[in-house]
Amino acid sequence: xxRFLIFLPLCVAIVIGxxxxxxxxxxxxxxxxxxxxxxxxxxDFDLPAIEGIGGLxxxxxxxGDGSGPILVNVFASWCVPCxxxxxxxxxxxxxxxxxxxxxxxxxxxxxxxxxxxxxGNPYDRIGSDETGRAGVxxxxxxxxxxxxxxxxxxxxxxxxxxxxxxxxxxxxxxxxAQAGADKS
Amino acid sequence: MIRLFIILIFMxxxxxxxxxxxxxxxxxxxxxxxxxxxxxxxxxxxxxxxxTSNSGVxxxxxxxxxxxxxxxxxxxxxxDYMVSRYGDYVLFNPPWKSTTYALWxxxxxxxxxxxxCVIMVFRRSNVGPEGVATLTADEEDIFADVTKRNTxxxxx
Numbered sequence: 359x360x361r362f363l364i365f366l367p368l369c370v371a372i373v374i375g376x377x378x379x380x381x382x383x384x385x386x387x388x389x390x391x392x393x394x395x396x397x398x399x400x401x402d403f404d405l406p407a408i409e410g411i412g413g414l415x416x417x418x419x420x421x422g423d424g425s426g427p428i429l430v431n432v433f434a435s436w437c438v439p440c441x442x443x444x445x446x447x448x449x450x451x452x453x454x455x456x457x458x459x460x461x462x463x464x465x466x467x468x469x470x471x472x473x474x475x476x477x478g479n480p481y482d483r484i485g486s487d488e489t490g491r492a493g494v495x496x497x498x499x500x501x502x503x504x505x506x507x508x509x510x511x512x513x514x515x516x517x518x519x520x521x522x523x524x525x526x527x528x529x530x531x532x533x534x535a536q537a538g539a540d541k542s
Numbered sequence: 543m544i545r546l547f548i549i550l551i552f553m554x555x556x557x558x559x560x561x562x563x564x565x566x567x568x569x570x571x572x573x574x575x576x577x578x579x580x581x582x583x584x585x586x587x588x589x590x591x592x593x594t595s596n597s598g599v600x601x602x603x604x605x606x607x608x609x610x611x612x613x614x615x616x617x618x619x620x621x622d623y624m625v626s627r628y629g630d631y632v633l634f635n636p637p638w639k640s641t642t643y644a645l646w647x648x649x650x651x652x653x654x655x656x657x658x659c660v661i662m663v664f665r666r667s668n669v670g671p672e673g674v675a676t677l678t679a680d681e682e683d684i685f686a687d688v689t690k691r692n693t694x695x696x697x698x
Contacts, residue, residue, distance in 0.1 A: 391585060394629030401627070464598065490602050497627040499585035499599060 393516040394497055400511050401495040405485025409467040411474055416459055416485030422511020427537035428457045429530075430505040431481070432493065434465045435473035437501040439520035446521055448480040456534070460484040463493050463501050504530065508537040559596045566608050575608045578620055582607070583632045591634065 380386070395401070404417035421428060431447060433440040451458050460481040462470045467486060474484075487493055496505070499518065506515035515533035517526065558576070566572040579593035584600040592600040592607075603624070610620045624632050636642050677685065 389588065391588075391631050392629055394625065394627060394631075490598065491606075493599075494602055494606060494627060497629075 390518065391499065393513075395505075395513045396516060398513055400507055400513060401492075401497075403485070403487075403492040403495045405461065405487050405492055408462055408465075408470050408474075408484055408486040410471040411467075411479070411484065413479075413481075414483040416461060416483045418511075420459065420483060421507050422509070424509045426457060426509050427514075427534055428459060428507045429534065430459055430461065430496075430507055432461045432463050432496070432498055432501050432503045432505075434463045434501045435469040436465065437463075439522070440502045441477070442522045443502050443520035444477050444480075446527065448478060450527075451480040454531075454534075457482055461492060461496070462486045463498070464488065464490045506530070506533045506537050559594050559600065560604060561601070564601070564604055564608065566612065568612075571608070571611050574617060575604070575611055578607050578611075578617055579604055581621075581634050582624055583634055585628055585632065 400418050400421040402418050405415050407413050407415040429447075429450075431443075433444070447458060450456055458481055460483070462484055464487065466488075470484075470486070485492065496503075502520050504517045504521055505513055508514050514537045515530070517530060519526070521527055521530055560576070560579075566575060576593060580591045582592045582603065584590045584592045584595035584597055584603075586597040586599050587595050590600075592603045607620055607624075610623055615623070621633065630636055630642075636645060638646060
């Protein structure tokens with residue numbers, strides 16, 4: 359028993375050390391929630407286009423046509439980080455030749471139209487989700503959020519928050535590359 | 543006065559954020575909705591149930607819970623509906639499955655370890671005096687010799 363007790367301080371130190379190593383890891387975000395939708399097909403939803411902007415709405419049928427990964431961005435004109443993210447997404451669409459669709463979350467059509475007129479519209483399609491119901495189907499907790507849907511219509515990646523940092527952009531690019539590689 | 547104050551403190555519960563326009567006309571359904579809402583975590587404020595959260599998503603989810611109940615869902619179906627969109631994370635009462643074994647078993651393991659330590663400590667304090675070894679025959683002789691010499695007044 360006494361011989362065993364000699365190792366007790368060491369064991370305690372190891373436990374505290376491991377807890378600190380896990381808890382103080384800068385890559386660990388205690389607020390992140392695992393998404394239930396990763397690996398699942400795109401949920402059932404059908405959204406009309408934003409009134410006034412024209413263009414096409416967004417629904418489940420727009421995914422899984424086998425043409426390549428699609429980036430789904432949930433945004434709103436009242437969301438300040440979305441404004442910063444908008445420039446990044448616009449550049450990505452231009453440089454990476456990317457399919458980008460939008461879900462306009464809990465926004466007034468006039469406000470969304472004004473926002474897109476001011477900043478430009480990089481989206482191929484935008485679904486207007488005025489009630490936030492489609493947002494619930496996608497399991498979002500706020501805006502902005504971004505999903506990667508692969509060519510088969512399976513959600514493979516989710517990013518909560520604006521894609522403005524280099525690290526965020528790198529993880530998104532990696533997810534897109536992986537989703538594209540799965541197709542071939 | 544102080545007693546009343548203490549009683550009032552313990553009676554206090556968090557105020558529900560349910561707004562009048564959300565409340566169902568059927569009291570039985572509303573009761574079930576409140577019950578379910580209290581067990582669903584708000585995904586924005588995270589440590590608050592949707593029943594007391596003022597966030598927009600929480601309101602949407604409260605309305606959705608009521609919508610499902612009116613449509614005739616059982617409580618179980620409503621929970622399943624939420625879990626399929628937001629994961630087990632939305633449940634304040636997580637299910638018993640391989641990823642949550644540690645969560646459910648940890649308190650019992652810690653209680654067992656603690657109990658084990660307590661038992662060991664008590665056992666040792668009882669064992670104490672009896673555990674001291676008695677002198678051997680040779681040591682008894684030396685001891686008798688020393689005491690004899692001391693009483694004789696001779697020094698070593």
